[in-house]
Amino acid sequence: MSKCGRKKYMKTNLRQMTMETIDSQQDGSLPDSVAESESAHMQMQTGQNSIPTLAQVSVAGSSTGRGSPAVTLVQLPSGQTVHVQGVIQTPQPSVIQSPQIQTVQVATIAETDESADSEGVIDSHKRREILSRRPSYRKILNELSSDVPGVPKIEEEKSEEEGSPPNIAAMAVPTGIYQTSTGQYNEETELAPSHMAAATGDMPTYQIRAPTTALPQGVVMAASPGSLHSPQQLAEEATRKRELRLMKNREAAKECRRRKKEYVKCLESRVAVLEVQNKKLIEELETLKDICSPKTD
DNA sequence: TAAGTAAGACGTCAAAACTG
């Protein structure tokens, strides 16, 4: 896999739009912010962008991340589904050389906005201000929970992790090398399989394989930085640091996904609550109308 | 039953956000 060309992404800024959408949606209809954005364009700008739709984008085609097919179904918060025509291209990372703007039109809305194509004029600083990433899921959800009673907070630490040192480096003693699904080799730790299963609730899907020549055997026994002399030792230390970083990031990614799931669940439950609330209010309104309006016959 | 597809999970990289 080519790693060097990954700088251009189609970031969805999901959280930003989700919060905005949920907050403004009271009657089950399409929020103004979403409607406006859609009428302009669904603009997917690599690097910094926003897709003005809520959470669920189901793709009628390959789901393996290599770009979307010609027709994409976008499910809106109201449950309405719109067909997005045009290919949402996700070019091969190694092919991308410059920032690209990719736009797709929502089929249900004919009107377009000429200004959507003028993104080249917008300087990066301005875009950065407008489209800057929001704080973490944990932060958003905790803010949400302080505003709305009943919304659970995301715990700082999982209960089963209490009492154990949070630092992965401290608890993991590398004892070998295992190969990941992507064919890369990592240091195997004694805790790795059980920890992985505990974090995801699933059985680990990675097989421990016999080490090959990909990594030097002495990696895990690298000396402390102070005693490094030879270039080989320096290289070993660098490798060790890298493995450590990868291991920490691996765990961080798992945790991040867990938080994201929790966050999405929370939003879904909030939508359900608001829908019920909305229904009740409509019924109440109808009742009051009946009471207030005198019957003619 | 083999081939194709969808969904979910994972590891990794890179960049934004956060922190001391």
Place this chain on the structure above:
DNA sequence: CAGTTTTGACGTCTTACTTA
């Protein structure tokens, strides 16, 4: 402001399901 944490995106794998 450097180091750390968080998260979007990509590529890959596995599993369940569908279809020819």
